[in-house]
Structures are given as C-alpha cells and as structure tokens.
Amino acid sequence: MNADSASSTDALVRIRGLRTRLGAKVIFDGVDLDIPRGRITAIMGPSGTGKTTLLRHMTGQLVPDAGEIVVDGQNLAQLDRNGLFDLRERIGYLFQNSALLTDFSVFENVAFPLRQHARLPEELIRNIVLLKLQAVGLRGAADLMPAELSGGMARRVALARAIVRDPMLLIYDEPFVGLDPIALNQVLKLIRVLNATLGLTSIVVAHELSAVSRVADQIYLIAAGKIAAHGQPQELVRGETDWTRQFFGGEADGPVPFHYPARDYAADLGFTKGRA
Amino acid sequence: MTQRRSHQIGTGLFIVLGFTALGYLATQTTSLANYRQGPTYALKARFTNVGQLKLRAPVKIAGVRIGSVSDIQLEPDRLEALVTLAIDKRYDQLPDDSAAAVFTSGLLGDQYVALKPGGSPDMFKHGDEIILTQSSMQLEELIGKYLVGSGDSQTRKPAAEESPATPESANH
Amino acid sequence: MSDKPVRGSLIGDGLAQVGALALFLLQVLAALPRSLRHFTETIRQIFFVGAMSLIIIMTCGLFIGLVLGLQLYEVLSRFGSTASVGTVVAIALYRELGPVVTALLFAGRAGTSITAEIGLMRATDQLAAMEMMAVDPLAYVVAPRFLAGIIAMPLLASIFNALAIFGAHLVAVSWLGLDNGTFWSNMTGAVDVWTDVMNGVWKSAVFGGVVTLVATFQGYSTAPTSEGVAYATTRTVVYSSILTLAIDFLMTAFLM
Ligand SMILES: Nc1ncnc2c1ncn2[C@@H]1O[C@H](COP(=O)(O)OP(=O)(O)OP(=O)(O)O)[C@@H](O)[C@H]1O
Ligand SMILES: [Mg+2]
Numbered sequence: 001m002n003a004d005s006a007s008s009t010d011a012l013v014r015i016r017g018l019r020t021r022l023g024a025k026v027i028f029d030g031v032d033l034d035i036p037r038g039r040i041t042a043i044m045g046p047s048g049t050g051k052t053t054l055l056r057h058m059t060g061q062l063v064p065d066a067g068e069i070v071v072d073g074q075n076l077a078q079l080d081r082n083g084l085f086d087l088r089e090r091i092g093y094l095f096q097n098s099a100l101l102t103d104f105s106v107f108e109n110v111a112f113p114l115r116q117h118a119r120l121p122e123e124l125i126r127n128i129v130l131l132k133l134q135a136v137g138l139r140g141a142a143d144l145m146p147a148e149l150s151g152g153m154a155r156r157v158a159l160a161r162a163i164v165r166d167p168m169l170l171i172y173d174e175p176f177v178g179l180d181p182i183a184l185n186q187v188l189k190l191i192r193v194l195n196a197t198l199g200l201t202s203i204v205v206a207h208e209l210s211a212v213s214r215v216a217d218q219i220y221l222i223a224a225g226k227i228a229a230h231g232q233p234q235e236l237v238r239g240e241t242d243w244t245r246q247f248f249g250g251e252a253d254g255p256v257p258f259h260y261p262a263r264d265y266a267a268d269l270g271f272t273k274g275r276a
Numbered sequence: 277m278t279q280r281r282s283h284q285i286g287t288g289l290f291i292v293l294g295f296t297a298l299g300y301l302a303t304q305t306t307s308l309a310n311y312r313q314g315p316t317y318a319l320k321a322r323f324t325n326v327g328q329l330k331l332r333a334p335v336k337i338a339g340v341r342i343g344s345v346s347d348i349q350l351e352p353d354r355l356e357a358l359v360t361l362a363i364d365k366r367y368d369q370l371p372d373d374s375a376a377a378v379f380t381s382g383l384l385g386d387q388y389v390a391l392k393p394g395g396s397p398d399m400f401k402h403g404d405e406i407i408l409t410q411s412s413m414q415l416e417e418l419i420g421k422y423l424v425g426s427g428d429s430q431t432r433k434p435a436a437e438e439s440p441a442t443p444e445s446a447n448h
Numbered sequence: 449m450s451d452k453p454v455r456g457s458l459i460g461d462g463l464a465q466v467g468a469l470a471l472f473l474l475q476v477l478a479a480l481p482r483s484l485r486h487f488t489e490t491i492r493q494i495f496f497v498g499a500m501s502l503i504i505i506m507t508c509g510l511f512i513g514l515v516l517g518l519q520l521y522e523v524l525s526r527f528g529s530t531a532s533v534g535t536v537v538a539i540a541l542y543r544e545l546g547p548v549v550t551a552l553l554f555a556g557r558a559g560t561s562i563t564a565e566i567g568l569m570r571a572t573d574q575l576a577a578m579e580m581m582a583v584d585p586l587a588y589v590v591a592p593r594f595l596a597g598i599i600a601m602p603l604l605a606s607i608f609n610a611l612a613i614f615g616a617h618l619v620a621v622s623w624l625g626l627d628n629g630t631f632w633s634n635m636t637g638a639v640d641v642w643t644d645v646m647n648g649v650w651k652s653a654v655f656g657g658v659v660t661l662v663a664t665f666q667g668y669s670t671a672p673t674s675e676g677v678a679y680a681t682t683r684t685v686v687y688s689s690i691l692t693l694a695i696d697f698l699m700t701a702f703l704m
Contacts, residue, residue: 061579061580085584088579088581088582091580095573097572099577101574101577101578112583113583283491283492283495284488284491286499287495290494290499290600294498294604295606298602298649301613301645302645303641305613305636306644307637309636332637333637334633334637336633339627339629341633386638388637
C-alpha cells in the first residue's frame with residue numbers, strides 16, 4: 001500500500017503528442033494525457049469526438065499516426081504482438097457495445113478470460129465467475145444466452161467479464177448506458193470499491209456528469225481533437241472556461257459543435273442564396 | 277457445460293461414422309477386399325495362355341467367388357503359365373476332376389478363373405494340380421477362327437488325363 | 449477506350465484478393481500451433497461444420513448414387529457391359545464426384561455459416577473483444593474452423609461416397625436386376641485403395657481447407673455491416689466453388 005501511494009504520482013498511461021486521422025476526419029491533433037495510478041480518471045467529450053478511439057489507442061487496437069503512448073512503462077509502438085497480449089492480459093476492457101460472445105452463455109462469457117489464460121480447476125472458475133456475476137447482480141442469469149439479455153443486463157455481464165481477472169487497469173467505455181438508477185448506483189459503487197480495494201487504475205468514458213463526478217478523481221474533457229479541459233470534477237463543473245461551461249451546462253451554442261462538420265445547411269436543403 | 281459435452285459426443289459420433297464409411301470404402305469396394313480372406317489352400321493349374329489374367333483375379337464356381345489367383349509364373353521348361361490359386365478353406369469339397377478355365381467377364385471385362393465341378397468322389401487337397409484346363413479366349417483368336425470358319429477346341433479331352441505329367445502336349 | 453483501365457483494375461483487384469488470401473493463409477498457418485491449445489474449440493467446430501452437414505451430404509450422396517446407377521446402367525447396357533456399373537460408379541465417385549460435389553455442398557452449407565458467423569463477430573466487436581482479452585482470433589476463431597474443415601471434409605466425402613454406392617447398388621442390383629456378385633467383384637477387381645480412394649481423401653482434405661479458408665477470410669475481412677456480411681457470404685460460395693474446381697483441375701493434372 002505504501003509503495004502504491006508513493007507511485008501514485010507517476011502515470012500508468014502516458015500519452016504525448018497524439019495525432020490521428022480516420023478517413024478525412026482529424027480525430028486527435030496533439031493530445032497529451034496522463035492517467036495516474038490507483039485513481040479513477042474520467043474522459044468526457046461530445047459524441048463522436050474520439051473517446052472510444054482514444055481507448056483503442058491506449059490498448060494497441062489502433063495505431064496512431066503520430067505520438068507516443070506508454071502503458072505501465074512500455075511504449076506500445078515498440079511492443080510486438082506477444083508483448084501487447086501480455087499487457088492486455090492485465091487490462092480489463094468494457095466495450096461500448098458490450099461485445100459478448102454470442103455463442104456462449106453468460107457464465108461462459110465471464111469465464112472466457114479465465115479459461116483462456118489460466119489452468120484453473122473448474123470449481124475455482126465457477127466460484128470466481130459467480131462472485132463477479134453476483135457483484136453485478138446477475139448471478140441468477142448465469143445460464144442465459146446473450147441474446148436473452150436486455151441491453152443493460154448485457155452491459156453488466158460485460159462488466160463482470162472485464163473485471164474477472166482482477167486487472168491492473170480497468171477501462172470502461174460508457175458503463176452507465178442502459179442502466180436503471182438502481183443498477184447505475186450499484187455499478188458506481190462497484191467501480192469505486194474495485195478501485196479502492198484492489199488498488200487498480202480505472203478509466204471511465206461516460207456522458208453522465210452526475211455519475212462521473214461521484215466517482216472520478218479527475219476529468220479530461222476532449223473536444224475538437226484537443227484536451228479542452230482537465231481537472232477535478234468540482235473545478236470543471238464550476239465552469240471556468242467556455243468549453244466546460246457549454247459542455248456541462250448542456251448548451252447547444254458555444255465552442256463545442258453539436259453538429260458533425262457539414263456543408264451549409266441552406267445549401268444542403270437546396271436553397272440558393274438568391275431564392276432564400 | 278452440457279452443451280459442450282453434447283458437441284463432443286456429436287463430434288465423436290461424426291468421426292466414427294466418417295471413418296467407418298472410409299474404412300468400408302477402402303476395404304470392401306477395392307482390391308483390398310480380395311486380400312481379406314480367411315485361411316486358404318493352394319491349387320495349381322497350367323494354361324497355354326492366361327491372356328490378361330492378373331494377380332488377385334477372382335476364382336469362381338457358378339459365378340460365386342471362392343478364391344483368388346495368388347501367383348502366375350512361366351514354367352521355363354514347358355513354356356506354359358503355371359497359375360497358383362488360393363481357394364478359400366470353406367470350399368474344400370471340390371472334386372479332383374474339376375476343370376479350370378480363364379474367362380472374361382462381359383465382352384471387355386476383367387478375366388477370372390472359373391472352375392467347373394467334376395464328378396469324382398475324391399476331393400482336391402492342398403497343392404494339387406487341376407488337370408483339366410482351358411486357356412483364355414482371345415478376342416483376336418475368336419475373330420480369326422470365325423473368319424477361317426474352323427478351329428480346334430482348346431478344351432482338353434478327358435483323355436489327356438492318362439498322361440497327367442504332360443497334359444498340354446496332347447493339345448497342340 | 450475507357451474499358452482498359454477498368455479491366456486493369458479488375459485484374460488488379462483479383463490479384464489483390466488472391467494475394468490477401470495467400471497472406472491470410474500464412475497467418476492462419478502460423479496460428480495453427482497456438483490453436484492447438486484451444487483444441488476443444490476445434491472439436492466444437494468439427495461438430496458444426498461436419499456433423500451439421502451430414503443430412504445434406506447424405507441425401508445428396510444417395511440421390512447422386514441413384515442417378516449414376518440409372519444413367520450408367522442405361523449407357524453401359526448399350527455396350528453389353530452393365531457388369532462394370534459398380535466399377536464406373538465407384539471410380540467416378542472416389543476420384544472426382546465425391547470430393548468435388550461434397551466440397552460444393554460444404555461451401556453452401558458450412559462455408560456460408562462460417563462467413564456469416566465470423567462476419568457478425570466482426571460487426572459486433574466480438575473479435576476486438578477477444579483481442580482485448582489477449583486471445584488471438586486467428587488462433588481461436590479462424591484456425592479451429594480451418595482445421596475442422598480439413599478434418600471433416602474427407603469424412604463427409606467418404607460418407608457421401610458410401611451412400612452414393614449404396615444408391616447405385618439399389619438401382620442397378622435391386623431394381624434393374626444386375627447380379628449382386630458381379631456388381632461387387634467387378635468393383636473390387638478394378639478399384640484401387642491408393643490411386644482411387646486415398647487420392648479422393650487427399651483431394652477432399654485440400655478442398656476442406658480451401659473452402660474454410662475462403663469462408664473465414666471473407667468473414668474476417670467483411671465490412672462490419674449487415675450488407676457487408678451478406679456480400680461476404682455470397683462471395684464465399686462463389687470464390688470457394690471456383691477455387692475448388694480450379695485446384696481440382698490442377699491437382700488432377702499435375703499430382704495424380
Ligand atoms: N473506421 C473509421 N473510419 C473513419 N472514421 C471513423 C472510423 N471510426 C470512427 N470514426 C470517426 O471517428 C470519430 C470518433 O469516433 P469515436 O467512436 O471514437 O467517438 P466517441 O467519442 O467514442 O463517440 P461516442 O461518445 O458517441 O461513443 C467519429 O467522428 C467517427 O465518425
Ligand atoms: Mg465511443
């Protein structure tokens with residue numbers, strides 16, 4: 001624990017000068033970002049701004065055009081496939097769309113990472129899986145197939161799967177989507193408890209400001225390819241800058257564009273200047 | 277778990293079925309089927325001409341397979357073909373005056389050795405020689421005979437029995 | 449005038465496809481040793497691609513046999529050699545019809561479902577999820593299906609052949625009155641284990657690999673949309689059929 005607090009100042013994930021374009025769109029244009037160890041960091045931003053893309057960069061699923069990404073002291077650009085897989089074994093990742101394996105039951109989905117990487121006795125696997133399912137309130141659903149789950153249930157199963165191996169880094173891409181208030185509270189508590197008891201590091205991408213401000217130690221606000229704001233929830237919510245004021249206030253007008261870049265509206269609808 | 281198990285059972289059944297089919301095809305529908313025999317005993321027969329007769333060609337009585345050709349050699353002194361037949365032990369009641377002939381199945385089919393049972397009370401024993409033999413009918417010869425309008429029968433007369441050592445000499 | 453560049457790009461696209469498929473084959477081969485750790489998955493896939501294809505394979509085999517029996521008996525009776533119905537049926541089946549027809553049926557039955565399944569896994573991020581759980585989809589998803597195809601195909605072709613022989617026997621012997629002993633002894637006299645039966649087995653193992661390789665490749669590289677999956681499924685049938693027949697020709701001409 002002492003070692004933990006001593007090292008909590010250094011970053012588990014360090015990103016410098018990240019630049020990415022997908023298709024014609026510039027997603028990141030010089031992003032610097034630190035995820036401190038043992039903390040919960042929230043990443044927020046308008047829809048389509050590249051939060052999921054950022055998480056894909058951090059886990060080596062997508063290689064950036066430029067920039068350096070260091071996770072747990074390892075530069076992702078220098079890792080081969082095995083090195084990357086070794087790293088990923090210590091990362092739990094909750095996909096935005098759950099991504100459960102459709103031909104396995106809920107139980108087998110959660111057991112999947114265990115079966116693939118550890119030769120554990122069946123008894124132990126069963127206990128671990130049921131424990132994690134209990135934590136997300138779905139122990140009773142262990143025998144259902146993914147197709148029989150609601151969206152919110154699927155997210156909780158995906159969450160159980162992400163935490164089943166007690167990773168060092170937990171990445172949640174929109175964990176609160178589709179959760180009712182009770183489940184949302186449980187998941188919030190789970191995120192906090194996991195972080196506190198296991199000393200792991202968490203990254204949460206979410207849109208729900210109230211929920212985020214209850215768990216996050218710090219927030220990065222990404223907009224227009226840059227870090228628009230960074231700080232503790234209370235500071236950001238107070239709204240010191242135009243960005244934060246608009247984003248957290250939910251206003252349509254401001255520096256954060258609500259619209260995806262497009263041609264002139266009137267022109268798109270077929271009105272020429274003269275006729276309009 | 278139970279699903280995984282049923283897949284394993286299904287896969288097992290499928291593989292067993294597949295290999296059974298393959299094994300059946302490989303051993304029962306190919307020349308391997310001719311190898312697969314119980315105990316046999318050998319009979320010898322001399323022919324002036326065995327035509328296209330090959331090793332493992334069937335030996336039949338009344339169209340029923342009773343054995344196969346196990347050896348074909350040229351006898352150096354008489355320049356005749358000495359054919360060894362491996363006859364299934366089950367068929368050990370063959371009269372020792374039975375006749376052997378090389379036939380063709382169909383017009384163009386493979387050749388086989390046909391035995392025609394005689395009436396002798398004594399039976400063939402292992403290593404015996406079949407005295408009465410009839411050589412292969414060559415299509416060319418037949419046509420030739422037909423055109424010439426004559427031809428001596430190739431079947432040896434039972435009289436040849438009197439000189440069993442040189443049955444073939446009586447013929448040509 | 450303008451169709452020159454189009455033709456050029458068509459050939460270029462075709463070459464690119466073949467190149468991509470060859471590269472994919474190398475990746476799959478490299479993943480094969482690792483996939484042995486997931487051998488239960490291979491067993492599961494043998495069940496899906498093999499056991500689940502049994503019904504169509506058996507029905508089609510039976511009918512092909514019945515038709516072959518009828519046709520050959522009719523044709524051979526013109527030459528007075530109906531005795532060789534069994535021989536001709538067996539040789540045609542073992543050397544060509546069994547492996548090829550089974551491969552085409554297999555492409556339609558198992559190939560399409562492999563493509564659709566993997567394509568859907570791609571579209572729903574299941575492949576990405578595996579990668580994130582440090583499981584290589586090539587070793588866990590693709591290689592077992594590839595192996596299963598190679599293992600299941602010769603067995604399916606053998607079952608197909610057995611039923612076709614049964615069908616031909618049914619027509620020629622039970623129905624048209626050919627002598628049972630003649631049927632079999634002619635066959636056993638002329639069919640060879642190695643040059644006929646086993647050649648067919650090698651062929652169908654290759655076809656099994658070809659079909660599953662094309663199917664997994666199409667699924668793996670599909671556009672992650674329902675339309676993309678639909679196109680990929682069609683391409684699986686078209687490409688694997690063409691490849692099967694082309695490779696059949698090459699193998700027959702140069703190897704056998
Ligand atoms: N394969 C791709 N090709 C081109 N553009 C892409 C591709 N994938 C994503 N994008 C674009 O990248 C941008 C960022 O996508 P991303 O999924 O990271 O957004 P996000 O911040 O997670 O949004 P949300 O909050 O809605 O989940 C989007 O504008 C999207 O159009
Ligand atoms: Mg996203």
